[in-house]
Amino acid sequence: MMVKKVGNTAMNQHADKASKELLVIFTRFPLPGQAKTRLIPFLGPEGAAEFQKRMTEYTIEQARLTQVPIQVRFTGGTMIQMRDWLGGDCQYVEQGNGDLGERMERAFSDGFKNGASRIVITGCDCPDNRAQNMLDAFRLLGESPCVIGPAVDGGYYMIGLVRVQPHLFSNIEWGTNRVFRQTADKADSYKTLPVLSDVDEPQDIPAMISVIIPALNEEKNIRRCLHSVRRGFNVEAIVVDGGSTDDTSRIAALEGAKILESREGRALQMNHGAENATGELLLFLHADSELPPDWDRHVRHVMKQPGVSLGHFRFALMGSIPGMRLVEFGTNIRSRMLGRPYGDQGFFLAREVFDRLQGYPQVPILEDLYLVKKARKLGHIRQADAPLMTSGRRWIKHGIIKTTLINQAVLIAAAFGGDLGELKKAYRNGGNPLHLLFR
Numbered sequence: 419m420m421v422k423k424v425g426n427t428a429m430n431q432h433a434d435k436a437s438k439e440l441l442v443i444f445t446r447f448p449l450p451g452q453a454k455t456r457l458i459p460f461l462g463p464e465g466a467a468e469f470q471k472r473m474t475e476y477t478i479e480q481a482r483l484t485q486v487p488i489q490v491r492f493t494g495g496t497m498i499q500m501r502d503w504l505g506g507d508c509q510y511v512e513q514g515n516g517d518l519g520e521r522m523e524r525a526f527s528d529g530f531k532n533g534a535s536r537i538v539i540t541g542c543d544c545p546d547n548r549a550q551n552m553l554d555a556f557r558l559l560g561e562s563p564c565v566i567g568p569a570v571d572g573g574y575y576m577i578g579l580v581r582v583q584p585h586l587f588s589n590i591e592w593g594t595n596r597v598f599r600q601t602a603d604k605a606d607s608y609k610t611l612p613v614l615s616d617v618d619e620p621q622d623i624p625a626m627i628s629v630i631i632p633a634l635n636e637e638k639n640i641r642r643c644l645h646s647v648r649r650g651f652n653v654e655a656i657v658v659d660g661g662s663t664d665d666t667s668r669i670a671a672l673e674g675a676k677i678l679e680s681r682e683g684r685a686l687q688m689n690h691g692a693e694n695a696t697g698e699l700l701l702f703l704h705a706d707s708e709l710p711p712d713w714d715r716h717v718r719h720v721m722k723q724p725g726v727s728l729g730h731f732r733f734a735l736m737g738s739i740p741g742m743r744l745v746e747f748g749t750n751i752r753s754r755m756l757g758r759p760y761g762d763q764g765f766f767l768a769r770e771v772f773d774r775l776q777g778y779p780q781v782p783i784l785e786d787l788y789l790v791k792k793a794r795k796l797g798h799i800r801q802a803d804a805p806l807m808t809s810g811r812r813w814i815k816h817g818i819i820k821t822t823l824i825n826q827a828v829l830i831a832a833a834f835g836g837d838l839g840e841l842k843k844a845y846r847n848g849g850n851p852l853h854l855l856f857r
Contacts, residue, residue, distance in 0.1 A: 488508045491521070525539060633670070686780060
Protein backbone atom coordinates (compact mmCIF):
# COMPACT_ATOMS: atom_id res chain seq x y z
CA MET A 419 0.00 0.00 0.00
CA MET A 420 1.44 3.37 -1.02
CA VAL A 421 0.63 6.41 1.07
CA LYS A 422 2.38 9.66 0.20
CA LYS A 423 1.92 13.33 1.00
CA VAL A 424 1.47 15.44 -2.12
CA GLY A 425 3.35 18.55 -3.20
CA ASN A 426 2.46 21.57 -5.34
CA THR A 427 1.96 21.65 -9.10
CA ALA A 428 1.72 24.70 -11.38
CA MET A 429 -1.77 24.96 -12.86
CA ASN A 430 -0.68 26.22 -16.23
CA GLN A 431 1.62 23.22 -16.68
CA HIS A 432 -1.41 20.98 -16.36
CA ALA A 433 -3.67 22.55 -18.99
CA ASP A 434 -2.33 20.56 -21.95
CA LYS A 435 -3.13 17.24 -20.21
CA ALA A 436 -6.72 18.09 -19.32
CA SER A 437 -8.43 16.71 -22.47
CA LYS A 438 -8.38 13.10 -21.17
CA GLU A 439 -9.17 14.08 -17.62
CA LEU A 440 -12.53 14.74 -16.03
CA LEU A 441 -13.40 16.52 -12.81
CA VAL A 442 -16.80 15.44 -11.50
CA ILE A 443 -18.53 17.57 -8.88
CA PHE A 444 -21.35 16.09 -6.81
CA THR A 445 -23.87 18.62 -5.53
CA ARG A 446 -27.57 19.39 -5.19
CA PHE A 447 -29.75 22.31 -6.14
CA PRO A 448 -30.03 24.47 -2.99
CA LEU A 449 -33.67 24.08 -2.04
CA PRO A 450 -34.51 25.28 1.50
CA GLY A 451 -35.27 22.34 3.76
CA GLN A 452 -33.40 19.86 1.53
CA ALA A 453 -29.84 21.27 1.47
CA LYS A 454 -27.36 20.80 4.37
CA THR A 455 -30.13 19.63 6.67
CA ARG A 456 -27.81 19.23 9.67
CA LEU A 457 -27.13 22.97 9.52
CA ILE A 458 -30.84 23.91 9.60
CA PRO A 459 -31.10 24.07 13.43
CA PHE A 460 -28.27 26.62 13.40
CA LEU A 461 -28.86 28.56 10.16
CA GLY A 462 -32.52 27.86 9.40
CA PRO A 463 -33.75 26.26 6.12
CA GLU A 464 -32.98 29.30 3.95
CA GLY A 465 -29.63 29.93 5.63
CA ALA A 466 -28.52 26.32 5.24
CA ALA A 467 -29.51 26.33 1.56
CA GLU A 468 -27.69 29.63 1.02
CA PHE A 469 -24.54 28.26 2.66
CA GLN A 470 -24.67 25.13 0.49
CA LYS A 471 -25.11 27.39 -2.55
CA ARG A 472 -22.00 29.37 -1.62
CA MET A 473 -19.93 26.22 -1.06
CA THR A 474 -20.97 24.85 -4.44
CA GLU A 475 -20.17 28.11 -6.23
CA TYR A 476 -16.79 28.27 -4.53
CA THR A 477 -15.99 24.67 -5.50
CA ILE A 478 -16.96 25.37 -9.12
CA GLU A 479 -14.75 28.48 -9.09
CA GLN A 480 -11.80 26.44 -7.84
CA ALA A 481 -12.52 23.71 -10.38
CA ARG A 482 -12.46 26.22 -13.24
CA LEU A 483 -8.98 27.29 -12.19
CA THR A 484 -7.70 23.77 -12.91
CA GLN A 485 -8.69 24.07 -16.61
CA VAL A 486 -9.89 20.44 -16.46
CA PRO A 487 -13.30 19.69 -18.07
CA ILE A 488 -16.03 19.82 -15.40
CA GLN A 489 -19.06 17.58 -15.08
CA VAL A 490 -21.65 18.45 -12.44
CA ARG A 491 -23.64 15.48 -11.13
CA PHE A 492 -26.67 16.94 -9.41
CA THR A 493 -29.87 16.14 -7.59
CA GLY A 494 -32.81 18.24 -6.41
CA GLY A 495 -33.18 20.48 -9.45
CA THR A 496 -33.61 20.51 -13.22
CA MET A 497 -31.00 20.76 -15.96
CA ILE A 498 -32.17 24.29 -16.75
CA GLN A 499 -32.00 25.37 -13.11
CA MET A 500 -28.47 24.02 -12.77
CA ARG A 501 -27.23 25.68 -15.96
CA ASP A 502 -28.84 28.99 -15.06
CA TRP A 503 -27.22 28.80 -11.64
CA LEU A 504 -23.69 27.59 -12.38
CA GLY A 505 -23.18 28.56 -16.02
CA GLY A 506 -23.01 26.91 -19.41
CA ASP A 507 -19.34 25.88 -19.36
CA CYS A 508 -20.02 22.69 -17.34
CA GLN A 509 -21.65 19.43 -18.38
CA TYR A 510 -24.69 18.54 -16.26
CA VAL A 511 -25.85 14.99 -15.46
CA GLU A 512 -28.44 13.87 -12.94
CA GLN A 513 -26.98 11.63 -10.23
CA GLY A 514 -29.77 9.09 -10.60
CA ASN A 515 -30.90 6.45 -8.13
CA GLY A 516 -28.94 4.45 -5.59
CA ASP A 517 -26.81 5.16 -2.56
CA LEU A 518 -23.74 7.41 -2.74
CA GLY A 519 -21.48 4.50 -3.71
CA GLU A 520 -23.71 3.43 -6.59
CA ARG A 521 -23.93 6.99 -7.88
CA MET A 522 -20.14 7.51 -7.73
CA GLU A 523 -19.47 4.16 -9.41
CA ARG A 524 -21.90 5.18 -12.18
CA ALA A 525 -20.09 8.49 -12.67
CA PHE A 526 -16.73 6.76 -12.99
CA SER A 527 -18.12 4.11 -15.35
CA ASP A 528 -19.77 6.70 -17.62
CA GLY A 529 -16.67 8.87 -17.69
CA PHE A 530 -14.30 6.07 -18.66
CA LYS A 531 -16.73 4.82 -21.34
CA ASN A 532 -16.69 8.33 -22.81
CA GLY A 533 -12.91 8.36 -23.16
CA ALA A 534 -11.55 9.83 -19.94
CA SER A 535 -8.29 8.33 -18.66
CA ARG A 536 -8.24 9.95 -15.22
CA ILE A 537 -11.35 10.93 -13.27
CA VAL A 538 -11.57 12.76 -9.96
CA ILE A 539 -14.84 13.11 -8.02
CA THR A 540 -15.28 15.70 -5.31
CA GLY A 541 -18.17 17.00 -3.26
CA CYS A 542 -18.93 20.63 -2.41
CA ASP A 543 -18.84 20.56 1.38
CA CYS A 544 -15.07 20.97 1.75
CA PRO A 545 -14.18 24.62 1.03
CA ASP A 546 -10.53 23.92 1.91
CA ASN A 547 -10.29 21.72 -1.19
CA ARG A 548 -8.69 24.24 -3.54
CA ALA A 549 -7.67 24.12 -7.20
CA GLN A 550 -4.09 23.07 -6.50
CA ASN A 551 -5.27 20.13 -4.41
CA MET A 552 -7.53 19.02 -7.26
CA LEU A 553 -4.59 19.18 -9.66
CA ASP A 554 -2.46 17.22 -7.22
CA ALA A 555 -5.09 14.48 -7.31
CA PHE A 556 -4.72 14.16 -11.09
CA ARG A 557 -0.93 14.22 -10.79
CA LEU A 558 -0.95 11.38 -8.27
CA LEU A 559 -3.11 9.32 -10.60
CA GLY A 560 -0.02 9.15 -12.79
CA GLU A 561 1.67 7.25 -9.96
CA SER A 562 -1.17 5.20 -8.49
CA PRO A 563 -4.51 3.80 -9.74
CA CYS A 564 -6.35 5.43 -6.84
CA VAL A 565 -6.05 8.67 -4.89
CA ILE A 566 -8.16 9.61 -1.86
CA GLY A 567 -8.56 12.84 0.08
CA PRO A 568 -9.38 11.85 3.68
CA ALA A 569 -11.70 14.04 5.75
CA VAL A 570 -11.21 14.82 9.40
CA ASP A 571 -14.49 13.09 10.28
CA GLY A 572 -13.35 9.74 8.87
CA GLY A 573 -14.92 10.04 5.43
CA TYR A 574 -13.30 11.40 2.30
CA TYR A 575 -13.86 14.59 0.33
CA MET A 576 -12.33 13.48 -2.98
CA ILE A 577 -11.48 10.28 -4.82
CA GLY A 578 -9.76 9.69 -8.14
CA LEU A 579 -9.34 6.59 -10.32
CA VAL A 580 -7.72 5.56 -13.60
CA ARG A 581 -10.16 2.67 -14.12
CA VAL A 582 -13.47 1.51 -12.71
CA GLN A 583 -13.09 -0.28 -9.39
CA PRO A 584 -16.65 -1.26 -8.29
CA HIS A 585 -15.46 -2.95 -5.10
CA LEU A 586 -14.42 0.45 -3.68
CA PHE A 587 -18.07 1.50 -3.52
CA SER A 588 -19.82 -1.61 -2.24
CA ASN A 589 -20.46 -2.54 1.38
CA ILE A 590 -19.31 0.86 2.63
CA GLU A 591 -21.02 2.38 5.67
CA TRP A 592 -21.73 5.74 4.04
CA GLY A 593 -22.15 8.67 6.40
CA THR A 594 -20.01 7.15 9.16
CA ASN A 595 -16.46 7.73 10.38
CA ARG A 596 -15.40 4.42 8.84
CA VAL A 597 -15.78 5.39 5.15
CA PHE A 598 -12.16 6.26 4.43
CA ARG A 599 -10.74 3.28 6.30
CA GLN A 600 -13.13 0.82 4.65
CA THR A 601 -12.39 2.24 1.20
CA ALA A 602 -8.62 2.26 1.74
CA ASP A 603 -8.71 -1.36 2.93
CA LYS A 604 -10.43 -2.38 -0.31
CA ALA A 605 -7.93 -0.55 -2.54
CA ASP A 606 -5.05 -2.56 -3.99
CA SER A 607 -2.91 0.56 -4.04
CA TYR A 608 -3.64 4.21 -3.30
CA LYS A 609 -2.10 7.56 -2.44
CA THR A 610 -3.54 10.21 -0.18
CA LEU A 611 -4.08 13.94 -0.33
CA PRO A 612 -3.98 16.19 2.77
CA VAL A 613 -6.58 15.53 5.45
CA LEU A 614 -9.18 18.34 5.28
CA SER A 615 -12.33 19.26 7.15
CA ASP A 616 -15.72 19.17 5.49
CA VAL A 617 -18.78 21.06 6.67
CA ASP A 618 -21.51 18.85 8.08
CA GLU A 619 -22.26 20.32 11.49
CA PRO A 620 -22.51 23.94 12.71
CA GLN A 621 -19.11 23.71 14.42
CA ASP A 622 -17.54 22.83 11.05
CA ILE A 623 -18.43 26.17 9.44
CA PRO A 624 -15.22 28.17 8.83
CA ALA A 625 -15.08 31.39 10.81
CA MET A 626 -16.12 34.35 8.70
CA ILE A 627 -13.32 36.82 7.97
CA SER A 628 -14.00 40.53 7.38
CA VAL A 629 -11.22 42.12 5.33
CA ILE A 630 -11.05 45.84 6.09
CA ILE A 631 -9.19 47.97 3.55
CA PRO A 632 -8.56 51.68 4.25
CA ALA A 633 -8.10 53.47 0.94
CA LEU A 634 -7.30 56.90 -0.42
CA ASN A 635 -6.87 57.37 -4.18
CA GLU A 636 -5.95 53.74 -4.81
CA GLU A 637 -7.65 53.20 -8.18
CA LYS A 638 -4.46 51.62 -9.58
CA ASN A 639 -4.24 49.02 -6.81
CA ILE A 640 -7.68 48.31 -5.38
CA ARG A 641 -8.82 45.85 -8.06
CA ARG A 642 -5.76 43.62 -7.63
CA CYS A 643 -6.16 43.79 -3.86
CA LEU A 644 -9.83 42.75 -3.98
CA HIS A 645 -9.13 39.96 -6.47
CA SER A 646 -6.80 38.44 -3.89
CA VAL A 647 -9.44 38.79 -1.16
CA ARG A 648 -11.93 36.81 -3.27
CA ARG A 649 -9.63 33.78 -3.23
CA GLY A 650 -10.90 33.07 0.27
CA PHE A 651 -14.10 31.37 1.37
CA ASN A 652 -16.67 32.85 3.76
CA VAL A 653 -15.12 36.30 3.63
CA GLU A 654 -16.36 39.84 3.15
CA ALA A 655 -14.45 42.82 1.78
CA ILE A 656 -14.99 46.29 3.25
CA VAL A 657 -13.31 49.28 1.60
CA VAL A 658 -13.28 52.39 3.79
CA ASP A 659 -12.68 55.39 1.54
CA GLY A 660 -11.03 58.35 3.19
CA GLY A 661 -12.13 60.90 0.60
CA SER A 662 -10.68 59.66 -2.69
CA THR A 663 -10.88 61.96 -5.70
CA ASP A 664 -10.30 59.13 -8.17
CA ASP A 665 -12.29 55.96 -9.05
CA THR A 666 -11.30 53.93 -5.98
CA SER A 667 -14.84 53.53 -4.62
CA ARG A 668 -16.44 52.85 -8.00
CA ILE A 669 -13.93 50.12 -8.84
CA ALA A 670 -14.24 48.57 -5.38
CA ALA A 671 -18.03 48.49 -5.67
CA LEU A 672 -17.81 46.77 -9.06
CA GLU A 673 -15.55 44.16 -7.44
CA GLY A 674 -18.24 43.38 -4.88
CA ALA A 675 -16.82 45.20 -1.86
CA LYS A 676 -18.92 46.98 0.72
CA ILE A 677 -18.08 50.69 0.52
CA LEU A 678 -17.92 52.94 3.57
CA GLU A 679 -16.95 56.61 3.74
CA SER A 680 -14.83 58.14 6.45
CA ARG A 681 -12.63 61.09 7.22
CA GLU A 682 -9.03 60.54 6.19
CA GLY A 683 -6.84 58.75 8.70
CA ARG A 684 -5.83 55.10 8.56
CA ALA A 685 -6.72 54.35 12.20
CA LEU A 686 -10.04 56.16 11.88
CA GLN A 687 -10.88 54.32 8.64
CA MET A 688 -9.96 50.90 10.00
CA ASN A 689 -11.98 51.37 13.17
CA HIS A 690 -14.96 52.49 11.09
CA GLY A 691 -14.64 49.37 8.97
CA ALA A 692 -14.46 47.15 12.05
CA GLU A 693 -17.63 48.73 13.45
CA ASN A 694 -19.49 47.66 10.30
CA ALA A 695 -17.91 44.22 9.88
CA THR A 696 -19.86 41.00 10.47
CA GLY A 697 -16.96 38.52 10.66
CA GLU A 698 -15.70 36.67 13.71
CA LEU A 699 -12.19 37.45 12.52
CA LEU A 700 -10.91 40.81 11.28
CA LEU A 701 -8.09 41.29 8.76
CA PHE A 702 -6.71 44.77 8.14
CA LEU A 703 -5.20 45.05 4.69
CA HIS A 704 -3.49 47.94 2.90
CA ALA A 705 -5.00 48.74 -0.49
CA ASP A 706 -1.68 48.32 -2.29
CA SER A 707 -1.22 44.76 -1.01
CA GLU A 708 -2.05 41.33 -2.42
CA LEU A 709 -3.01 38.36 -0.26
CA PRO A 710 -1.42 34.95 -0.93
CA PRO A 711 -3.34 31.94 -2.25
CA ASP A 712 -5.20 30.13 0.54
CA TRP A 713 -4.78 33.21 2.74
CA ASP A 714 -8.01 32.49 4.60
CA ARG A 715 -6.81 29.03 5.61
CA HIS A 716 -3.60 30.57 6.98
CA VAL A 717 -5.58 33.11 9.00
CA ARG A 718 -7.88 30.50 10.53
CA HIS A 719 -4.97 28.16 11.26
CA VAL A 720 -3.02 30.83 13.15
CA MET A 721 -6.07 32.02 15.09
CA LYS A 722 -6.86 28.48 16.26
CA GLN A 723 -3.52 28.26 18.04
CA PRO A 724 -3.87 28.67 21.81
CA GLY A 725 -2.95 32.01 23.30
CA VAL A 726 -2.67 33.96 20.04
CA SER A 727 -3.94 37.52 20.24
CA LEU A 728 -2.79 38.80 16.84
CA GLY A 729 -1.45 37.29 13.63
CA HIS A 730 0.26 38.63 10.53
CA PHE A 731 1.78 37.45 7.25
CA ARG A 732 5.39 37.37 6.13
CA PHE A 733 6.58 40.59 4.51
CA ALA A 734 7.27 40.65 0.76
CA LEU A 735 7.68 43.50 -1.70
CA MET A 736 6.38 43.71 -5.25
CA GLY A 737 8.91 44.62 -7.91
CA SER A 738 12.64 44.19 -7.93
CA ILE A 739 15.34 46.72 -7.15
CA PRO A 740 18.71 46.04 -5.51
CA GLY A 741 18.36 45.48 -1.79
CA MET A 742 14.64 44.54 -1.70
CA ARG A 743 15.26 40.95 -0.66
CA LEU A 744 17.51 42.16 2.16
CA VAL A 745 14.73 44.46 3.39
CA GLU A 746 12.30 41.52 3.34
CA PHE A 747 14.74 39.34 5.26
CA GLY A 748 15.35 41.94 7.95
CA THR A 749 11.65 42.76 8.33
CA ASN A 750 10.68 39.10 8.72
CA ILE A 751 13.43 38.45 11.25
CA ARG A 752 12.27 41.43 13.31
CA SER A 753 8.60 40.51 13.18
CA ARG A 754 9.12 36.81 13.93
CA MET A 755 11.87 37.02 16.54
CA LEU A 756 10.83 40.25 18.28
CA GLY A 757 7.08 40.10 17.71
CA ARG A 758 7.07 43.55 16.09
CA PRO A 759 5.28 43.34 12.73
CA TYR A 760 4.13 46.39 10.77
CA GLY A 761 0.67 47.07 9.38
CA ASP A 762 1.68 46.28 5.80
CA GLN A 763 2.03 42.64 6.88
CA GLY A 764 -1.74 42.36 7.28
CA PHE A 765 -2.84 42.18 10.91
CA PHE A 766 -5.62 39.73 11.79
CA LEU A 767 -7.30 39.02 15.09
CA ALA A 768 -10.59 37.96 16.63
CA ARG A 769 -13.27 40.63 16.85
CA GLU A 770 -13.51 39.94 20.57
CA VAL A 771 -9.82 40.75 21.01
CA PHE A 772 -10.08 43.86 18.82
CA ASP A 773 -12.93 45.11 20.98
CA ARG A 774 -10.95 44.45 24.16
CA LEU A 775 -8.09 46.48 22.68
CA GLN A 776 -10.61 49.26 21.95
CA GLY A 777 -9.53 49.30 18.33
CA TYR A 778 -6.67 51.19 16.76
CA PRO A 779 -5.51 54.22 18.74
CA GLN A 780 -6.53 57.47 17.06
CA VAL A 781 -3.05 58.66 16.16
CA PRO A 782 -1.80 60.13 12.84
CA ILE A 783 0.96 57.51 12.38
CA LEU A 784 2.32 54.31 13.97
CA GLU A 785 -1.16 53.09 14.86
CA ASP A 786 -0.02 49.59 13.89
CA LEU A 787 2.82 49.49 16.40
CA TYR A 788 0.62 50.83 19.19
CA LEU A 789 -1.95 48.10 18.47
CA VAL A 790 0.73 45.39 18.53
CA LYS A 791 2.05 46.72 21.83
CA LYS A 792 -1.40 46.39 23.39
CA ALA A 793 -2.05 42.98 21.78
CA ARG A 794 1.16 41.55 23.24
CA LYS A 795 -0.30 42.09 26.72
CA LEU A 796 -3.20 39.77 25.83
CA GLY A 797 -1.33 36.95 24.12
CA HIS A 798 1.16 35.83 21.50
CA ILE A 799 1.92 37.47 18.15
CA ARG A 800 2.18 34.81 15.44
CA GLN A 801 3.35 34.94 11.83
CA ALA A 802 1.50 32.97 9.14
CA ASP A 803 3.62 30.80 6.88
CA ALA A 804 2.77 32.76 3.74
CA PRO A 805 3.91 36.09 2.25
CA LEU A 806 1.69 39.12 1.80
CA MET A 807 2.88 41.07 -1.23
CA THR A 808 2.89 44.82 -0.71
CA SER A 809 3.72 47.58 -3.13
CA GLY A 810 7.36 48.57 -3.34
CA ARG A 811 6.44 52.02 -4.67
CA ARG A 812 7.80 53.90 -1.65
CA TRP A 813 11.07 51.96 -1.75
CA ILE A 814 11.36 52.58 -5.47
CA LYS A 815 10.57 56.30 -5.11
CA HIS A 816 13.00 57.08 -2.29
CA GLY A 817 15.46 54.20 -2.60
CA ILE A 818 16.18 51.33 -0.23
CA ILE A 819 18.66 53.13 2.01
CA LYS A 820 16.75 56.40 2.36
CA THR A 821 13.41 54.66 2.97
CA THR A 822 14.95 52.44 5.64
CA LEU A 823 16.54 55.42 7.36
CA ILE A 824 13.28 57.39 7.27
CA ASN A 825 11.38 54.48 8.81
CA GLN A 826 13.89 54.13 11.64
CA ALA A 827 14.00 57.90 12.16
CA VAL A 828 10.21 57.98 12.59
CA LEU A 829 10.46 55.34 15.31
CA ILE A 830 13.27 57.17 17.10
CA ALA A 831 11.54 60.56 16.88
CA ALA A 832 8.28 59.08 18.18
CA ALA A 833 10.11 57.41 21.08
CA PHE A 834 11.56 60.79 22.09
CA GLY A 835 8.21 62.54 22.00
CA GLY A 836 8.11 63.92 18.46
CA ASP A 837 4.76 65.29 17.30
CA LEU A 838 3.02 62.43 15.46
CA GLY A 839 1.20 64.75 13.09
CA GLU A 840 4.46 66.35 12.00
CA LEU A 841 6.11 62.93 11.79
CA LYS A 842 3.39 61.78 9.40
CA LYS A 843 4.05 64.77 7.12
CA ALA A 844 7.79 64.11 7.14
CA TYR A 845 7.23 60.44 6.42
CA ARG A 846 4.95 61.13 3.46
CA ASN A 847 7.28 63.75 1.98
CA GLY A 848 10.41 61.66 2.39
CA GLY A 849 11.95 64.14 4.82
CA ASN A 850 14.10 63.57 7.91
CA PRO A 851 11.81 63.16 10.95
CA LEU A 852 14.73 63.64 13.36
CA HIS A 853 14.82 67.34 12.50
CA LEU A 854 11.57 67.69 14.42
CA LEU A 855 13.38 66.95 17.68
CA PHE A 856 15.69 69.95 17.34
CA ARG A 857 13.29 72.70 16.30
